[in-house]
Amino acid sequence: MIxxxxxxxxxxxxxxxxxxxxxxxGILFEKSGQTNLGTExxxxxxxxxxxxxxxASGNPFLAVLSAGFAGSAGALIYAFITITLRGNQIVTxxxxxxxxxxxxxxxGKYLAASPLSAxxxxxxxxxxxxxxxxxxxxxxxxxxxxxxxxxxxxxxFVLWAYYRYTRWGLNIRAIGxxxxxxxxxxxxxxxxxxxxxxxxxxxxxxxxxxxxxSFVGQWQENITAGAGWIAVAxxxxxxxxxxxxxxxxxxxxxxxxLAMKCQSVPIFGHIIPGQLLDMIPYIATIVVLVLxxxxxxxxxxxxxxxxxxxxxxxx
Amino acid sequence: MQKAxxxxxxxxxxxxxxxxxxxxxxxxxxxxGLNPLTVYANIxxxxxxxxxxxxxxxxxxxxxxxxxLGCCVAFKMKFWNIGAEGQFYMGAFAATWAYMLFPSxxxxxxxxxxxxxxLIAGGIFALIPAALKIKWGTSETLVxxxxxxxxxxxxxxxxxxxxxxxxxxxGGSPKIVNFSENxxxxxxxxxxxxxxxxxxxxxxxxxxxxxxKFGYEVSVIGESFDTARYxxxxxxxxxxxxxxxxxxxxxxAGMIQASAIEKSLTDNMSNGMGFTAVITTWLSQLxxxxxxxxxxxxxxxxxxxxxxxxxxxVPDSMGTIIQTIIIFFVLGSEFFxxxxxxxxxxxxxx
Numbered sequence: 001m002i003x004x005x006x007x008x009x010x011x012x013x014x015x016x017x018x019x020x021x022x023x024x025x026g027i028l029f030e031k032s033g034q035t036n037l038g039t040e041x042x043x044x045x046x047x048x049x050x051x052x053x054x055x056a057s058g059n060p061f062l063a064v065l066s067a068g069f070a071g072s073a074g075a076l077i078y079a080f081i082t083i084t085l086r087g088n089q090i091v092t093x094x095x096x097x098x099x100x101x102x103x104x105x106x107x108g109k110y111l112a113a114s115p116l117s118a119x120x121x122x123x124x125x126x127x128x129x130x131x132x133x134x135x136x137x138x139x140x141x142x143x144x145x146x147x148x149x150x151x152x153x154x155x156x157f158v159l160w161a162y163y164r165y166t167r168w169g170l171n172i173r174a175i176g177x178x179x180x181x182x183x184x185x186x187x188x189x190x191x192x193x194x195x196x197x198x199x200x201x202x203x204x205x206x207x208x209x210x211x212x213x214s215f216v217g218q219w220q221e222n223i224t225a226g227a228g229w230i231a232v233a234x235x236x237x238x239x240x241x242x243x244x245x246x247x248x249x250x251x252x253x254x255x256x257x258l259a260m261k262c263q264s265v266p267i268f269g270h271i272i273p274g275q276l277l278d279m280i281p282y283i284a285t286i287v288v289l290v291l292x293x294x295x296x297x298x299x300x301x302x303x304x305x306x307x308x309x310x311x312x313x314x315x
Numbered sequence: 316m317q318k319a320x321x322x323x324x325x326x327x328x329x330x331x332x333x334x335x336x337x338x339x340x341x342x343x344x345x346x347x348g349l350n351p352l353t354v355y356a357n358i359x360x361x362x363x364x365x366x367x368x369x370x371x372x373x374x375x376x377x378x379x380x381x382x383x384l385g386c387c388v389a390f391k392m393k394f395w396n397i398g399a400e401g402q403f404y405m406g407a408f409a410a411t412w413a414y415m416l417f418p419s420x421x422x423x424x425x426x427x428x429x430x431x432x433x434l435i436a437g438g439i440f441a442l443i444p445a446a447l448k449i450k451w452g453t454s455e456t457l458v459x460x461x462x463x464x465x466x467x468x469x470x471x472x473x474x475x476x477x478x479x480x481x482x483x484x485x486g487g488s489p490k491i492v493n494f495s496e497n498x499x500x501x502x503x504x505x506x507x508x509x510x511x512x513x514x515x516x517x518x519x520x521x522x523x524x525x526x527x528k529f530g531y532e533v534s535v536i537g538e539s540f541d542t543a544r545y546x547x548x549x550x551x552x553x554x555x556x557x558x559x560x561x562x563x564x565x566x567x568a569g570m571i572q573a574s575a576i577e578k579s580l581t582d583n584m585s586n587g588m589g590f591t592a593v594i595t596t597w598l599s600q601l602x603x604x605x606x607x608x609x610x611x612x613x614x615x616x617x618x619x620x621x622x623x624x625x626x627x628x629v630p631d632s633m634g635t636i637i638q639t640i641i642i643f644f645v646l647g648s649e650f651f652x653x654x655x656x657x658x659x660x661x662x663x664x665x
């Protein structure tokens with residue numbers, strides 16, 4: 001029982017990892033005051049270009065790097081339109097998602113025909129850390145995972161420390177709250193925003209590639225299946241905190257793999273159809289958003305300037 | 316330097332944006348080893364070459380226009396209803412439900428009944444995010460987005476696991492029964508009557524939004540909640556009516572699609588049009604008449620895209636990519652509409 005639960009937790013983490021990348025990417029966007037609805041698109045760009053590089057070169061490092069840069073490239077379009085040209089952030093994000101979906105589906109036919117080599121896939125397989133992975137219950141969950149999962153944890157902790165302890169982190173938080181004040185204190189608002197948006201796109205790209213390179217391991221049409229949107233909602237739920245993001249993503253993973261398990265196990269004598277179980281993550285997200293509204297706390301609110309373009313000359 | 320541009324200049328800027336977008340997408344095509352002129356010629360041929368192909372354009376433009384009208388009402392209020400997709404599916408579902416309840420009712424009764432079912436279903440479905448927003452300040456953007464998935468999963472549930480609606484002659488693949496003739500919209504001038512409904516709705520919405528008190532109230536709420544309240548507008552009531560109208564219109568598009576095109580209920584009938592509608596609505600500056608034009612142009616690109624697939628072997632997502640490139644340019648061009656560049660002697664911009 002304990003062993004199977006430990007295995008369940010291990011799978012839950014694996015099922016939530018791409019969401020974690022998406023949330024972290026979203027936090028980078030929103031902390032700099034940029035609303036981001038393009039996560040899904042950047043994840044798909046990352047998934048497609050990561051897979052392309054992976055199947056063509058067979059080099060996992062190169063594949064992951066291309067995925068990240070593909071995400072950043074998407075973010076660059078968004079950054080140029082919303083930061084430099086001050087276009088509408090909501091619409092630009094949506095269009096970015098459509099763009100990513102279009103590009104990924106354009107490449108899809110070719111990608112589906114080019115499989116990843118076995119040695120390539122093995123580089124993402126699970127690594128058990130000695131001793132630690134033998135801890136009952138949580139050993140497998142935390143210390144018997146692929147490199148991709150470990151790296152996501154590193155990113156989460158680095159981001160947390162970055163916002164909390166570094167000067168740059170403080171500066172970008174100031175920009176998210178009040179860009180005019182930040183500007184007056186000599187911070188280069190535009191540069192900061194660009195860097196963080198591009199970094200956010202990089203993480204989203206990595207998240208998409210986690211699906212195509214590691215978790216699924218082959219190309220599927222629309223491989224992210226709305227994960228980007230869930231990540232967008234979870235950025236709010238985790239109150240823009242990278243550490244809470246880990247818990248959110250894993251809870252989502254647990255819920256999802258639970259739903260998967262229910263498809264074969266009768267509940268009260270009935271098998272619940274898979275399509276109805278598939279609704280659970282989305283409904284849970286709505287419930288979560290409502291709960292957030294119920295427990296309104298000042299410190300849980302997003303950056304004050306979120307979604308508002310900053311124009312120096314309009315102060 | 317900020318100075319309002321004249322109407323003519325605005326049109327010029329936007330035209331320049333679309334033109335540069337077309338040039339840019341040509342570069343993309345060249346990069347992919349395609350002759351852009353052939354591609355564009357094929358898009359044109361694919362849309363206007365034969366009456367059959369033109370019909371395909373209209374088939375796409377009808378739901379897109381009605382969905383845009385639905386988004387228009389909500390956006391005017393700055394209620395970011397991204398849920399057109401879900402409301403579309405709920406409309407199609409409700410219309411199918413009406414058909415399943417009264418499969419042998421005469422056309423004159425059944426079609427209006429299907430439309431009413433759709434309007435109610437879409438209205439209720441759109442009311443959920445509105446109620447959550449009014450009550451707990453939940454972000455309507457995210458709730459409507461999530462509801463899109465819920466609606467789509469619901470329709471796939473009906474298709475794959477709900478046996479009473481299953482087509483017994485469907486063979487191996489699960490499928491919901493086809494509508495009989497009395498549930499299919501009639502044709503006018505060779506195209507199903509949805510086109511006339513769409514045009515009439517455009518005029519009605521134009522009148523409603525621009526010429527009535529309700530339309531005015533909606534825009535005031537969009538400008539500022541506080542102003543609206545101060546002016547004595549019943550804010551909650553107006554929001555509810557506008558949102559129900561928005562969801563109802565999107566659902567009506569779903570009903571028309573189910574009745575006239577699919578003649579059944581399928582789980583992929585929207586083809587992402589609910590999301591495209593958000594974009595067309597924004598591009599139309601929330602003007603119903605312009606929305607009609609923009610929706611038509613988008614349908615040309617969509618139909619052209621799918622023709623490219625058959626005629627040149629280019630995946631139909633090419634149409635989507637060209638579309639997004641155009642929107643990126645138009646989004647960027649808004650900057651030049653709002654701000655006028657003045658270059659001084661040092662070459663810096665002001």
